[in-house]
Amino acid sequence: MSVCPPYAPFFGFAGVASAMVLSTIGAAFGTAKAGIGIAGLGTFKPELIMKSLIPVVMSGIIAVYGLVVSVLISGALTPEGYPLFAGFIHLGAGLACGFTGLTAGYAIGIVGDACVRAYVQESKVFVSMVLILIFAEVLGLYGLIVALIMNSKVAGGVGEICYS
Amino acid sequence: TEQAAIGKLNTQAASNGTLFKLVIFSLSLGIIPLTSYYGSLFYLWNGNSTLAAITAIVAANLVLIAYIVLSVLEDKQA
Numbered sequence: 001m002s003v004c005p006p007y008a009p010f011f012g013f014a015g016v017a018s019a020m021v022l023s024t025i026g027a028a029f030g031t032a033k034a035g036i037g038i039a040g041l042g043t044f045k046p047e048l049i050m051k052s053l054i055p056v057v058m059s060g061i062i063a064v065y066g067l068v069v070s071v072l073i074s075g076a077l078t079p080e081g082y083p084l085f086a087g088f089i090h091l092g093a094g095l096a097c098g099f100t101g102l103t104a105g106y107a108i109g110i111v112g113d114a115c116v117r118a119y120v121q122e123s124k125v126f127v128s129m130v131l132i133l134i135f136a137e138v139l140g141l142y143g144l145i146v147a148l149i150m151n152s153k154v155a156g157g158v159g160e161i162c163y164s
Numbered sequence: 165t166e167q168a169a170i171g172k173l174n175t176q177a178a179s180n181g182t183l184f185k186l187v188i189f190s191l192s193l194g195i196i197p198l199t200s201y202y203g204s205l206f207y208l209w210n211g212n213s214t215l216a217a218i219t220a221i222v223a224a225n226l227v228l229i230a231y232i233v234l235s236v237l238e239d240k241q242a
Contacts, residue, residue: 057193057231060190064197064221065224072214144221148214155213
């Protein structure tokens with residue numbers, strides 16, 4: 001049983017891909033669902049559009065979380081001296097960030113749609129909308145923190161155990 | 165008159181630079197996290213990638229806060 005098999009980078013790259021793909025699915029759902037509500041709001045009160053675009057910007061931040069984790073993990077992938085332990089850690093980090101980004105984007109989409117529709121009729125909804133969106137966003141942030149903590153275990157370079 | 169109202173809104177948006185602000189924010193949401201990640205990786209943290217990732221996330225959230233503040237100020241102005 002070798003510690004550094006040649007198929008170990010498969011799991012690392014799967015982590016990179018899943019971080020980017022899954023968080024982007026969440027961000028796309030959030031943008032689309034909130035965009036439906038904003039288009040509905042825009043027909044009644046166009047001057048509120050700048051404020052009501054906040055769910056869309058927050059969905060973009062979820063995609064940025066996935067992007068940063070992908071860039072972070074892919075910077076550590078090498079063909080030589082890559083243990084299977086590092087491959088599994090990178091896969092776990094990518095999945096943690098990706099799936100939490102999916103859930104955060106889903107929440108931002110549904111909340112954004114409902115709140116911008118309510119914002120047309122009652123302007124005090126704006127503060128509670130921003131608060132709920134922030135709580136939905138930190139779900140993605142938790143996944144990012146877990147991904148960072150997992151990745152820091154192999155960030156210092158563990159390729160030496162391949163050659164011992 | 166519906167088209168006239170839409171046209172008036174477009175000229176209004178163009179004159180107060182709403183579209184320009186939105187374009188700037190979209191571009192900065194893509195450019196700022198990546199540049200802060202690589203810049204802080206090489207110049208600030210000496211290769212420690214975890215701290216560089218945290219710097220990039222803080223920069224992206226600052227862009228978000230700047231957008232929220234700007235939209236609230238613009239609403240107060242109008």
